[in-house]
Amino acid sequence: MKRYILYSMFLGLIWCFVHGTVNFNNFLIGALLGPIVIRPFRSLYGFENKISYMNIVRKIPKLIRFFYVLFIEIIKANVMVAKIILQPKMNIKPGIIAVPIRTKTDVGITAIANTITLTPGTLTIDVSDNKEVLYVHAIDASDPQGLCDSIRDDLEEYVLEAFE
Amino acid sequence: MIEIGLIQDIISTFLLLVGAFFVFLGMVGLIRLPDVYNRLHATTKIGTLGAFGVMLSIVAKLGLEPIGVKAITVGLFILLTAPVAAHMIGRAAHRHGVGLCKESVIDEYGKEHNK
Structure with a gap:
Protein backbone atom coordinates (compact mmCIF):
# COMPACT_ATOMS: atom_id res chain seq x y z
CA MET A 1 0.00 0.00 0.00
CA GLY A 46 10.01 -4.23 -6.67
CA PHE A 47 7.08 -4.90 -4.37
CA GLU A 48 8.98 -7.56 -2.43
CA ASN A 49 11.46 -5.05 -0.95
CA LYS A 50 10.89 -3.08 2.22
CA ILE A 51 10.60 0.66 1.83
CA SER A 52 10.61 3.58 4.23
CA TYR A 53 9.95 7.28 3.71
CA MET A 54 12.95 8.30 5.83
CA ASN A 55 15.27 6.32 3.60
CA ILE A 56 14.07 8.15 0.50
CA VAL A 57 14.34 11.59 2.11
CA ARG A 58 17.86 10.75 3.27
CA LYS A 59 18.91 9.96 -0.30
CA ILE A 60 17.83 13.26 -1.85
CA PRO A 61 21.14 15.15 -1.28
CA LYS A 62 23.07 12.21 -2.72
CA LEU A 63 20.77 12.12 -5.75
CA ILE A 64 21.36 15.83 -6.33
CA ARG A 65 25.12 15.27 -6.13
CA PHE A 66 24.82 12.36 -8.57
CA PHE A 67 22.93 14.47 -11.10
CA TYR A 68 25.46 17.27 -10.71
CA VAL A 69 28.32 14.84 -11.50
CA LEU A 70 26.27 13.42 -14.40
CA PHE A 71 25.75 16.89 -15.87
CA ILE A 72 29.49 17.70 -15.77
CA GLU A 73 30.31 14.33 -17.34
CA ILE A 74 27.78 14.84 -20.16
CA ILE A 75 29.38 18.17 -21.09
CA LYS A 76 32.85 16.57 -21.03
CA ALA A 77 31.60 13.64 -23.16
CA ASN A 78 30.19 15.95 -25.78
CA VAL A 79 33.33 18.03 -26.07
CA MET A 80 35.45 14.89 -26.34
CA VAL A 81 33.33 13.25 -29.06
CA ALA A 82 33.09 16.58 -30.90
CA LYS A 83 36.90 16.79 -30.90
CA ILE A 84 37.20 13.26 -32.31
CA ILE A 85 34.66 13.98 -35.03
CA LEU A 86 36.28 17.25 -36.08
CA GLN A 87 39.81 15.82 -36.33
CA PRO A 88 40.92 15.83 -39.96
CA LYS A 89 42.36 12.33 -39.57
CA MET A 90 40.54 9.62 -37.62
CA ASN A 91 42.90 8.28 -34.98
CA ILE A 92 40.87 5.99 -32.71
CA LYS A 93 41.40 2.61 -31.06
CA PRO A 94 37.91 1.32 -30.26
CA GLY A 95 37.13 -1.97 -28.55
CA ILE A 96 34.77 -3.79 -26.19
CA ILE A 97 36.01 -4.45 -22.66
CA ALA A 98 34.48 -6.23 -19.68
CA VAL A 99 34.04 -4.01 -16.63
CA PRO A 100 33.26 -5.70 -13.28
CA ILE A 101 30.65 -3.86 -11.21
CA ARG A 102 29.80 -3.98 -7.51
CA THR A 103 26.16 -2.86 -7.84
CA LYS A 104 23.68 -5.63 -7.12
CA THR A 105 20.15 -4.25 -7.52
CA ASP A 106 18.42 -3.89 -10.89
CA VAL A 107 17.85 -0.15 -10.38
CA GLY A 108 21.53 0.36 -9.61
CA ILE A 109 22.66 -1.60 -12.68
CA THR A 110 20.27 0.38 -14.90
CA ALA A 111 21.54 3.64 -13.44
CA ILE A 112 25.21 2.80 -13.89
CA ALA A 113 24.66 1.45 -17.42
CA ASN A 114 22.88 4.64 -18.47
CA THR A 115 25.52 6.77 -16.77
CA ILE A 116 28.33 4.93 -18.56
CA THR A 117 26.60 5.52 -21.89
CA LEU A 118 26.28 9.25 -21.24
CA THR A 119 29.89 9.74 -20.04
CA PRO A 120 33.04 10.30 -22.10
CA GLY A 121 34.01 7.70 -24.66
CA THR A 122 32.07 4.71 -23.32
CA LEU A 123 28.88 2.92 -24.35
CA THR A 124 27.25 -0.02 -22.56
CA ILE A 125 26.55 -2.98 -24.88
CA ASP A 126 25.34 -5.72 -22.54
CA VAL A 127 25.28 -7.06 -19.01
CA SER A 128 26.43 -10.61 -18.28
CA ASP A 129 23.93 -13.24 -17.14
CA ASN A 130 25.07 -13.25 -13.52
CA LYS A 131 24.86 -9.43 -13.41
CA GLU A 132 28.49 -8.99 -12.38
CA VAL A 133 30.10 -7.71 -15.56
CA LEU A 134 29.13 -4.92 -17.93
CA TYR A 135 30.41 -5.06 -21.51
CA VAL A 136 31.42 -1.54 -22.44
CA HIS A 137 32.39 -0.27 -25.87
CA ALA A 138 35.09 2.37 -25.56
CA ILE A 139 36.19 4.76 -28.29
CA ASP A 140 39.73 4.61 -26.86
CA ALA A 141 40.35 1.09 -25.53
CA SER A 142 44.15 1.14 -25.52
CA ASP A 143 44.21 0.97 -21.70
CA PRO A 144 41.43 -1.40 -20.48
CA GLN A 145 42.60 -1.48 -16.86
CA GLY A 146 42.72 2.29 -16.59
CA LEU A 147 39.20 2.54 -17.98
CA CYS A 148 37.87 -0.01 -15.46
CA ASP A 149 39.49 1.96 -12.65
CA SER A 150 38.10 5.27 -13.81
CA ILE A 151 34.56 3.86 -14.03
CA ARG A 152 34.86 2.31 -10.57
CA ASP A 153 36.30 5.35 -8.84
CA ASP A 154 34.55 8.22 -10.57
CA LEU A 155 31.06 6.97 -11.39
CA GLU A 156 30.22 3.89 -9.40
CA GLU A 157 30.78 5.62 -6.05
CA TYR A 158 28.03 8.13 -6.75
CA VAL A 159 25.65 5.52 -8.18
CA LEU A 160 26.17 3.26 -5.15
CA GLU A 161 25.47 6.14 -2.79
CA ALA A 162 22.42 7.39 -4.63
CA PHE A 163 20.61 4.16 -5.57
CA GLU A 164 21.59 1.45 -3.06
CA MET B 1 18.36 49.99 -18.74
CA ILE B 2 18.21 46.85 -20.80
CA GLU B 3 14.88 45.14 -21.23
CA ILE B 4 14.49 41.66 -19.76
CA GLY B 5 13.00 40.46 -23.06
CA LEU B 6 16.20 41.26 -24.91
CA ILE B 7 18.31 39.25 -22.47
CA GLN B 8 15.87 36.35 -22.82
CA ASP B 9 16.17 36.52 -26.60
CA ILE B 10 19.97 36.52 -26.47
CA ILE B 11 20.16 33.52 -24.09
CA SER B 12 17.53 31.63 -26.07
CA THR B 13 19.25 32.22 -29.41
CA PHE B 14 22.63 31.25 -27.97
CA LEU B 15 21.26 27.96 -26.57
CA LEU B 16 19.50 27.25 -29.85
CA LEU B 17 22.73 27.75 -31.79
CA VAL B 18 24.69 25.51 -29.39
CA GLY B 19 22.02 22.81 -29.65
CA ALA B 20 21.83 22.98 -33.44
CA PHE B 21 25.63 22.93 -33.70
CA PHE B 22 25.87 19.77 -31.61
CA VAL B 23 23.11 18.04 -33.62
CA PHE B 24 25.06 18.95 -36.76
CA LEU B 25 28.24 17.48 -35.24
CA GLY B 26 26.32 14.30 -34.43
CA MET B 27 25.31 13.93 -38.07
CA VAL B 28 28.88 14.56 -39.25
CA GLY B 29 30.03 11.88 -36.80
CA LEU B 30 27.42 9.49 -38.18
CA ILE B 31 29.03 9.82 -41.61
CA ARG B 32 32.69 9.93 -40.59
CA LEU B 33 33.10 7.28 -37.87
CA PRO B 34 33.93 3.76 -39.07
CA ASP B 35 31.47 1.23 -37.60
CA VAL B 36 28.07 0.94 -35.94
CA TYR B 37 29.37 1.10 -32.36
CA ASN B 38 31.41 4.26 -32.89
CA ARG B 39 28.49 5.83 -34.70
CA LEU B 40 26.29 5.14 -31.69
CA HIS B 41 28.73 7.20 -29.62
CA ALA B 42 28.14 10.17 -31.87
CA THR B 43 24.37 9.89 -32.07
CA THR B 44 23.61 9.22 -28.39
CA LYS B 45 25.94 11.60 -26.60
CA ILE B 46 25.87 14.48 -29.02
CA GLY B 47 22.24 14.01 -29.97
CA THR B 48 21.26 14.17 -26.31
CA LEU B 49 23.02 17.46 -25.62
CA GLY B 50 21.85 18.91 -28.93
CA ALA B 51 18.19 18.13 -28.27
CA PHE B 52 18.56 19.27 -24.66
CA GLY B 53 20.01 22.59 -25.82
CA VAL B 54 17.08 23.20 -28.15
CA MET B 55 14.64 22.39 -25.33
CA LEU B 56 16.47 24.76 -22.95
CA SER B 57 16.26 27.48 -25.55
CA ILE B 58 12.46 27.07 -25.61
CA VAL B 59 12.43 27.34 -21.81
CA ALA B 60 14.62 30.47 -21.86
CA LYS B 61 12.34 32.09 -24.43
CA LEU B 62 8.97 31.29 -22.86
CA GLY B 63 9.73 30.84 -19.17
CA LEU B 64 7.51 28.50 -17.14
CA GLU B 65 4.59 28.55 -19.55
CA PRO B 66 2.93 25.17 -20.28
CA ILE B 67 5.10 24.75 -23.39
CA GLY B 68 8.26 25.47 -21.38
CA VAL B 69 7.39 22.88 -18.73
CA LYS B 70 6.65 20.35 -21.47
CA ALA B 71 10.02 21.12 -23.05
CA ILE B 72 11.82 20.34 -19.77
CA THR B 73 9.91 17.05 -19.54
CA VAL B 74 10.79 16.09 -23.10
CA GLY B 75 14.46 16.88 -22.41
CA LEU B 76 14.52 14.68 -19.31
CA PHE B 77 12.86 11.80 -21.17
CA ILE B 78 15.45 12.07 -23.95
CA LEU B 79 18.18 11.93 -21.30
CA LEU B 80 16.60 8.76 -19.91
CA THR B 81 15.78 6.91 -23.14
CA ALA B 82 18.70 7.70 -25.47
CA PRO B 83 21.16 5.41 -23.58
CA VAL B 84 18.60 2.58 -23.52
CA ALA B 85 18.07 2.84 -27.28
CA ALA B 86 21.83 2.88 -27.90
CA HIS B 87 22.31 -0.15 -25.64
CA MET B 88 19.62 -2.14 -27.49
CA ILE B 89 20.95 -1.23 -30.94
CA GLY B 90 24.51 -2.13 -29.92
CA ARG B 91 23.53 -5.46 -28.43
CA ALA B 92 21.32 -6.42 -31.38
CA ALA B 93 24.11 -5.54 -33.80
CA HIS B 94 26.66 -7.63 -31.92
CA ARG B 95 24.33 -10.63 -31.69
CA HIS B 96 23.69 -10.48 -35.44
CA GLY B 97 27.43 -10.74 -36.01
CA VAL B 98 28.19 -7.18 -37.05
CA GLY B 99 31.94 -7.02 -36.58
CA LEU B 100 33.97 -4.23 -35.10
CA CYS B 101 35.98 -2.01 -37.45
CA LYS B 102 39.55 -2.98 -38.29
CA GLU B 103 41.09 -0.35 -36.01
CA SER B 104 39.61 -2.12 -32.98
CA VAL B 105 42.11 -3.41 -30.46
CA ILE B 106 40.08 -5.65 -28.14
CA ASP B 107 36.73 -7.49 -28.01
CA GLU B 108 36.05 -9.24 -24.72
CA TYR B 109 32.31 -9.54 -25.41
CA GLY B 110 32.92 -11.56 -28.57
CA LYS B 111 35.33 -13.87 -26.72
CA GLU B 112 32.67 -14.56 -24.13
CA HIS B 113 29.85 -15.31 -26.58
CA ASN B 114 31.49 -17.07 -29.54
CA LYS B 115 33.00 -20.01 -27.68
Missing part, protein backbone atom coordinates in the same frame (compact mmCIF):
# COMPACT_ATOMS: atom_id res chain seq x y z
CA LYS A 2 2.81 2.36 0.96
CA ARG A 3 4.35 1.72 -2.44
CA TYR A 4 1.12 2.50 -4.31
CA ILE A 5 0.84 5.87 -2.54
CA LEU A 6 4.47 6.77 -3.13
CA TYR A 7 4.53 5.84 -6.82
CA SER A 8 1.10 7.40 -7.42
CA MET A 9 2.41 10.71 -6.08
CA PHE A 10 5.45 10.42 -8.31
CA LEU A 11 3.33 9.60 -11.38
CA GLY A 12 0.99 12.47 -10.50
CA LEU A 13 3.95 14.84 -10.59
CA ILE A 14 5.03 13.46 -13.97
CA TRP A 15 1.45 13.89 -15.23
CA CYS A 16 1.59 17.57 -14.19
CA PHE A 17 4.82 18.09 -16.09
CA VAL A 18 3.55 16.35 -19.23
CA HIS A 19 0.32 18.36 -19.08
CA GLY A 20 2.28 21.59 -18.74
CA THR A 21 0.43 23.26 -15.86
CA VAL A 22 1.39 22.27 -12.33
CA ASN A 23 -1.64 22.57 -10.06
CA PHE A 24 -3.56 20.45 -7.57
CA ASN A 25 -6.27 19.26 -9.96
CA ASN A 26 -3.80 17.85 -12.45
CA PHE A 27 -1.78 16.27 -9.64
CA LEU A 28 -4.93 14.55 -8.35
CA ILE A 29 -5.89 13.19 -11.78
CA GLY A 30 -2.37 11.82 -12.27
CA ALA A 31 -2.24 10.29 -8.82
CA LEU A 32 -5.62 8.61 -9.32
CA LEU A 33 -4.54 7.18 -12.68
CA GLY A 34 -1.26 5.97 -11.11
CA PRO A 35 -2.47 2.64 -9.64
CA ILE A 36 -3.97 1.65 -13.02
CA VAL A 37 -0.49 1.94 -14.50
CA ILE A 38 1.32 0.34 -11.57
CA ARG A 39 -0.97 -2.70 -11.21
CA PRO A 40 -0.15 -4.52 -14.50
CA PHE A 41 3.59 -3.85 -14.10
CA ARG A 42 3.93 -4.86 -10.45
CA SER A 43 7.05 -6.91 -11.06
CA LEU A 44 8.94 -3.85 -12.32
CA TYR A 45 8.35 -1.85 -9.16
Whole structure:
Protein backbone atom coordinates (compact mmCIF):
# COMPACT_ATOMS: atom_id res chain seq x y z
CA MET A 1 0.00 0.00 0.00
CA LYS A 2 2.81 2.36 0.96
CA ARG A 3 4.35 1.72 -2.44
CA TYR A 4 1.12 2.50 -4.31
CA ILE A 5 0.84 5.87 -2.54
CA LEU A 6 4.47 6.77 -3.13
CA TYR A 7 4.53 5.84 -6.82
CA SER A 8 1.10 7.40 -7.42
CA MET A 9 2.41 10.71 -6.08
CA PHE A 10 5.45 10.42 -8.31
CA LEU A 11 3.33 9.60 -11.38
CA GLY A 12 0.99 12.47 -10.50
CA LEU A 13 3.95 14.84 -10.59
CA ILE A 14 5.03 13.46 -13.97
CA TRP A 15 1.45 13.89 -15.23
CA CYS A 16 1.59 17.57 -14.19
CA PHE A 17 4.82 18.09 -16.09
CA VAL A 18 3.55 16.35 -19.23
CA HIS A 19 0.32 18.36 -19.08
CA GLY A 20 2.28 21.59 -18.74
CA THR A 21 0.43 23.26 -15.86
CA VAL A 22 1.39 22.27 -12.33
CA ASN A 23 -1.64 22.57 -10.06
CA PHE A 24 -3.56 20.45 -7.57
CA ASN A 25 -6.27 19.26 -9.96
CA ASN A 26 -3.80 17.85 -12.45
CA PHE A 27 -1.78 16.27 -9.64
CA LEU A 28 -4.93 14.55 -8.35
CA ILE A 29 -5.89 13.19 -11.78
CA GLY A 30 -2.37 11.82 -12.27
CA ALA A 31 -2.24 10.29 -8.82
CA LEU A 32 -5.62 8.61 -9.32
CA LEU A 33 -4.54 7.18 -12.68
CA GLY A 34 -1.26 5.97 -11.11
CA PRO A 35 -2.47 2.64 -9.64
CA ILE A 36 -3.97 1.65 -13.02
CA VAL A 37 -0.49 1.94 -14.50
CA ILE A 38 1.32 0.34 -11.57
CA ARG A 39 -0.97 -2.70 -11.21
CA PRO A 40 -0.15 -4.52 -14.50
CA PHE A 41 3.59 -3.85 -14.10
CA ARG A 42 3.93 -4.86 -10.45
CA SER A 43 7.05 -6.91 -11.06
CA LEU A 44 8.94 -3.85 -12.32
CA TYR A 45 8.35 -1.85 -9.16
CA GLY A 46 10.01 -4.23 -6.67
CA PHE A 47 7.08 -4.90 -4.37
CA GLU A 48 8.98 -7.56 -2.43
CA ASN A 49 11.46 -5.05 -0.95
CA LYS A 50 10.89 -3.08 2.22
CA ILE A 51 10.60 0.66 1.83
CA SER A 52 10.61 3.58 4.23
CA TYR A 53 9.95 7.28 3.71
CA MET A 54 12.95 8.30 5.83
CA ASN A 55 15.27 6.32 3.60
CA ILE A 56 14.07 8.15 0.50
CA VAL A 57 14.34 11.59 2.11
CA ARG A 58 17.86 10.75 3.27
CA LYS A 59 18.91 9.96 -0.30
CA ILE A 60 17.83 13.26 -1.85
CA PRO A 61 21.14 15.15 -1.28
CA LYS A 62 23.07 12.21 -2.72
CA LEU A 63 20.77 12.12 -5.75
CA ILE A 64 21.36 15.83 -6.33
CA ARG A 65 25.12 15.27 -6.13
CA PHE A 66 24.82 12.36 -8.57
CA PHE A 67 22.93 14.47 -11.10
CA TYR A 68 25.46 17.27 -10.71
CA VAL A 69 28.32 14.84 -11.50
CA LEU A 70 26.27 13.42 -14.40
CA PHE A 71 25.75 16.89 -15.87
CA ILE A 72 29.49 17.70 -15.77
CA GLU A 73 30.31 14.33 -17.34
CA ILE A 74 27.78 14.84 -20.16
CA ILE A 75 29.38 18.17 -21.09
CA LYS A 76 32.85 16.57 -21.03
CA ALA A 77 31.60 13.64 -23.16
CA ASN A 78 30.19 15.95 -25.78
CA VAL A 79 33.33 18.03 -26.07
CA MET A 80 35.45 14.89 -26.34
CA VAL A 81 33.33 13.25 -29.06
CA ALA A 82 33.09 16.58 -30.90
CA LYS A 83 36.90 16.79 -30.90
CA ILE A 84 37.20 13.26 -32.31
CA ILE A 85 34.66 13.98 -35.03
CA LEU A 86 36.28 17.25 -36.08
CA GLN A 87 39.81 15.82 -36.33
CA PRO A 88 40.92 15.83 -39.96
CA LYS A 89 42.36 12.33 -39.57
CA MET A 90 40.54 9.62 -37.62
CA ASN A 91 42.90 8.28 -34.98
CA ILE A 92 40.87 5.99 -32.71
CA LYS A 93 41.40 2.61 -31.06
CA PRO A 94 37.91 1.32 -30.26
CA GLY A 95 37.13 -1.97 -28.55
CA ILE A 96 34.77 -3.79 -26.19
CA ILE A 97 36.01 -4.45 -22.66
CA ALA A 98 34.48 -6.23 -19.68
CA VAL A 99 34.04 -4.01 -16.63
CA PRO A 100 33.26 -5.70 -13.28
CA ILE A 101 30.65 -3.86 -11.21
CA ARG A 102 29.80 -3.98 -7.51
CA THR A 103 26.16 -2.86 -7.84
CA LYS A 104 23.68 -5.63 -7.12
CA THR A 105 20.15 -4.25 -7.52
CA ASP A 106 18.42 -3.89 -10.89
CA VAL A 107 17.85 -0.15 -10.38
CA GLY A 108 21.53 0.36 -9.61
CA ILE A 109 22.66 -1.60 -12.68
CA THR A 110 20.27 0.38 -14.90
CA ALA A 111 21.54 3.64 -13.44
CA ILE A 112 25.21 2.80 -13.89
CA ALA A 113 24.66 1.45 -17.42
CA ASN A 114 22.88 4.64 -18.47
CA THR A 115 25.52 6.77 -16.77
CA ILE A 116 28.33 4.93 -18.56
CA THR A 117 26.60 5.52 -21.89
CA LEU A 118 26.28 9.25 -21.24
CA THR A 119 29.89 9.74 -20.04
CA PRO A 120 33.04 10.30 -22.10
CA GLY A 121 34.01 7.70 -24.66
CA THR A 122 32.07 4.71 -23.32
CA LEU A 123 28.88 2.92 -24.35
CA THR A 124 27.25 -0.02 -22.56
CA ILE A 125 26.55 -2.98 -24.88
CA ASP A 126 25.34 -5.72 -22.54
CA VAL A 127 25.28 -7.06 -19.01
CA SER A 128 26.43 -10.61 -18.28
CA ASP A 129 23.93 -13.24 -17.14
CA ASN A 130 25.07 -13.25 -13.52
CA LYS A 131 24.86 -9.43 -13.41
CA GLU A 132 28.49 -8.99 -12.38
CA VAL A 133 30.10 -7.71 -15.56
CA LEU A 134 29.13 -4.92 -17.93
CA TYR A 135 30.41 -5.06 -21.51
CA VAL A 136 31.42 -1.54 -22.44
CA HIS A 137 32.39 -0.27 -25.87
CA ALA A 138 35.09 2.37 -25.56
CA ILE A 139 36.19 4.76 -28.29
CA ASP A 140 39.73 4.61 -26.86
CA ALA A 141 40.35 1.09 -25.53
CA SER A 142 44.15 1.14 -25.52
CA ASP A 143 44.21 0.97 -21.70
CA PRO A 144 41.43 -1.40 -20.48
CA GLN A 145 42.60 -1.48 -16.86
CA GLY A 146 42.72 2.29 -16.59
CA LEU A 147 39.20 2.54 -17.98
CA CYS A 148 37.87 -0.01 -15.46
CA ASP A 149 39.49 1.96 -12.65
CA SER A 150 38.10 5.27 -13.81
CA ILE A 151 34.56 3.86 -14.03
CA ARG A 152 34.86 2.31 -10.57
CA ASP A 153 36.30 5.35 -8.84
CA ASP A 154 34.55 8.22 -10.57
CA LEU A 155 31.06 6.97 -11.39
CA GLU A 156 30.22 3.89 -9.40
CA GLU A 157 30.78 5.62 -6.05
CA TYR A 158 28.03 8.13 -6.75
CA VAL A 159 25.65 5.52 -8.18
CA LEU A 160 26.17 3.26 -5.15
CA GLU A 161 25.47 6.14 -2.79
CA ALA A 162 22.42 7.39 -4.63
CA PHE A 163 20.61 4.16 -5.57
CA GLU A 164 21.59 1.45 -3.06
CA MET B 1 18.36 49.99 -18.74
CA ILE B 2 18.21 46.85 -20.80
CA GLU B 3 14.88 45.14 -21.23
CA ILE B 4 14.49 41.66 -19.76
CA GLY B 5 13.00 40.46 -23.06
CA LEU B 6 16.20 41.26 -24.91
CA ILE B 7 18.31 39.25 -22.47
CA GLN B 8 15.87 36.35 -22.82
CA ASP B 9 16.17 36.52 -26.60
CA ILE B 10 19.97 36.52 -26.47
CA ILE B 11 20.16 33.52 -24.09
CA SER B 12 17.53 31.63 -26.07
CA THR B 13 19.25 32.22 -29.41
CA PHE B 14 22.63 31.25 -27.97
CA LEU B 15 21.26 27.96 -26.57
CA LEU B 16 19.50 27.25 -29.85
CA LEU B 17 22.73 27.75 -31.79
CA VAL B 18 24.69 25.51 -29.39
CA GLY B 19 22.02 22.81 -29.65
CA ALA B 20 21.83 22.98 -33.44
CA PHE B 21 25.63 22.93 -33.70
CA PHE B 22 25.87 19.77 -31.61
CA VAL B 23 23.11 18.04 -33.62
CA PHE B 24 25.06 18.95 -36.76
CA LEU B 25 28.24 17.48 -35.24
CA GLY B 26 26.32 14.30 -34.43
CA MET B 27 25.31 13.93 -38.07
CA VAL B 28 28.88 14.56 -39.25
CA GLY B 29 30.03 11.88 -36.80
CA LEU B 30 27.42 9.49 -38.18
CA ILE B 31 29.03 9.82 -41.61
CA ARG B 32 32.69 9.93 -40.59
CA LEU B 33 33.10 7.28 -37.87
CA PRO B 34 33.93 3.76 -39.07
CA ASP B 35 31.47 1.23 -37.60
CA VAL B 36 28.07 0.94 -35.94
CA TYR B 37 29.37 1.10 -32.36
CA ASN B 38 31.41 4.26 -32.89
CA ARG B 39 28.49 5.83 -34.70
CA LEU B 40 26.29 5.14 -31.69
CA HIS B 41 28.73 7.20 -29.62
CA ALA B 42 28.14 10.17 -31.87
CA THR B 43 24.37 9.89 -32.07
CA THR B 44 23.61 9.22 -28.39
CA LYS B 45 25.94 11.60 -26.60
CA ILE B 46 25.87 14.48 -29.02
CA GLY B 47 22.24 14.01 -29.97
CA THR B 48 21.26 14.17 -26.31
CA LEU B 49 23.02 17.46 -25.62
CA GLY B 50 21.85 18.91 -28.93
CA ALA B 51 18.19 18.13 -28.27
CA PHE B 52 18.56 19.27 -24.66
CA GLY B 53 20.01 22.59 -25.82
CA VAL B 54 17.08 23.20 -28.15
CA MET B 55 14.64 22.39 -25.33
CA LEU B 56 16.47 24.76 -22.95
CA SER B 57 16.26 27.48 -25.55
CA ILE B 58 12.46 27.07 -25.61
CA VAL B 59 12.43 27.34 -21.81
CA ALA B 60 14.62 30.47 -21.86
CA LYS B 61 12.34 32.09 -24.43
CA LEU B 62 8.97 31.29 -22.86
CA GLY B 63 9.73 30.84 -19.17
CA LEU B 64 7.51 28.50 -17.14
CA GLU B 65 4.59 28.55 -19.55
CA PRO B 66 2.93 25.17 -20.28
CA ILE B 67 5.10 24.75 -23.39
CA GLY B 68 8.26 25.47 -21.38
CA VAL B 69 7.39 22.88 -18.73
CA LYS B 70 6.65 20.35 -21.47
CA ALA B 71 10.02 21.12 -23.05
CA ILE B 72 11.82 20.34 -19.77
CA THR B 73 9.91 17.05 -19.54
CA VAL B 74 10.79 16.09 -23.10
CA GLY B 75 14.46 16.88 -22.41
CA LEU B 76 14.52 14.68 -19.31
CA PHE B 77 12.86 11.80 -21.17
CA ILE B 78 15.45 12.07 -23.95
CA LEU B 79 18.18 11.93 -21.30
CA LEU B 80 16.60 8.76 -19.91
CA THR B 81 15.78 6.91 -23.14
CA ALA B 82 18.70 7.70 -25.47
CA PRO B 83 21.16 5.41 -23.58
CA VAL B 84 18.60 2.58 -23.52
CA ALA B 85 18.07 2.84 -27.28
CA ALA B 86 21.83 2.88 -27.90
CA HIS B 87 22.31 -0.15 -25.64
CA MET B 88 19.62 -2.14 -27.49
CA ILE B 89 20.95 -1.23 -30.94
CA GLY B 90 24.51 -2.13 -29.92
CA ARG B 91 23.53 -5.46 -28.43
CA ALA B 92 21.32 -6.42 -31.38
CA ALA B 93 24.11 -5.54 -33.80
CA HIS B 94 26.66 -7.63 -31.92
CA ARG B 95 24.33 -10.63 -31.69
CA HIS B 96 23.69 -10.48 -35.44
CA GLY B 97 27.43 -10.74 -36.01
CA VAL B 98 28.19 -7.18 -37.05
CA GLY B 99 31.94 -7.02 -36.58
CA LEU B 100 33.97 -4.23 -35.10
CA CYS B 101 35.98 -2.01 -37.45
CA LYS B 102 39.55 -2.98 -38.29
CA GLU B 103 41.09 -0.35 -36.01
CA SER B 104 39.61 -2.12 -32.98
CA VAL B 105 42.11 -3.41 -30.46
CA ILE B 106 40.08 -5.65 -28.14
CA ASP B 107 36.73 -7.49 -28.01
CA GLU B 108 36.05 -9.24 -24.72
CA TYR B 109 32.31 -9.54 -25.41
CA GLY B 110 32.92 -11.56 -28.57
CA LYS B 111 35.33 -13.87 -26.72
CA GLU B 112 32.67 -14.56 -24.13
CA HIS B 113 29.85 -15.31 -26.58
CA ASN B 114 31.49 -17.07 -29.54
CA LYS B 115 33.00 -20.01 -27.68
